[in-house]
Amino acid sequence: MRNKGLLIVLSGPSGVGKDTVIEQVIKNDSSIKRSISATTRPARPGELNGRDYLFISEDEFCKNITEDRLLEYTKYCENYYGTLKKSVEEILADGQNVILKIEVDGARQIKEKCPDSLRIFILPPTMQELKNRLLNRGSEPYKNLEIRLKRAIEEIKFSLQYDYIVVNDNVDECAAVINSIVNAEKFKPFRMKNIVNEVLNDEKNTYR
């Protein structure tokens, strides 16, 4: 019996290393596919359209909003970010698991629409380390750095509303924990109901 795939939502402050962690999580478990968010922000050096984000115009983004084609969306630092329903539903229907990188507002919207989704928050080891990572990325003007750090603090306060909180001190360890969480999630009773019923029905056929 094929189960519908799992919707995994990953959040964490800018600079915490979400993309690198997701890459390793997918490398560890080929049943997990990444769904790419759409955004109106310009691509950073090294970012690719269709790999890191779908980089679309504000007009196109607003058309997706009015036509109800988004699972969630938000505006953050003057730019829109969102997830197209279609891209997620196609993967889930195929029985595979989807991982989404989404900020806290979007994660809340998804929990309302998909209560069975699994929400994981990635925490930096310290705020100083988060600042260092943002500085090393070197892609932010100083003004944006301060905005991102203030925003990070607000986001971390929301972490306690997630299903799990994992510290990204070491990418391999952080990814391994996330793989454990995804693996464990499949064995929650509400996902195992059919299998329990199969065993009980088998008993009826065998002994009655």
Added chain:
Amino acid sequence: MRNKGLLIVLSGPSGVGKDTVIEQVIKNDSSIKRSISATTRPARPGELNGRDYLFISEDEFCKNITEDRLLEYTKYCENYYGTLKKSVEEILADGQNVILKIEVDGARQIKEKCPDSLRIFILPPTMQELKNRLLNRGSEPYKNLEIRLKRAIEEIKFSLQYDYIVVNDNVDECAAVINSIVNAEKFKPFRMKNIVNEVLNDEKNTYR
């Protein structure tokens, strides 16, 4: 900062392979220790006092009940089974995780007393396979076999009230899933509160 260990409760019908699975789970993760249940039932061939159970007299068991020294207890197939509080508390206070093999009534009692405990139910792949395993064990008179199979069906109906349900089709795979579940459990928000607060306090010291 040292966290108190995790109390893991493992249930499943007689013959499903709980002891073999627990042995493998502990082999995979040395932070998990087994707490041995006390029972008034006679030892089966190959069972050792202090390894498989604490085999005690009915008088001694009843003294433990009246002196409130048990975390849970039950009577099953004319015999008492129970867990001494002391043996569990010593391991948890040391920051290690305890795994207990307990039937469904005892697991319910523990959930009431320790709501943070992690309850895992082991399911046989089929009822026929469970019957085969009981027959191969060869330690049961036929009358007990029938009692155990009927009891198994009642227990499996309770499985949906556990935190997780895992099928024991293959011992190594079943144990690996349980290790994933235990690993994931450590990252639930209520267990991560102190770490989130440390990161937020670090921010206050660094930036304000």
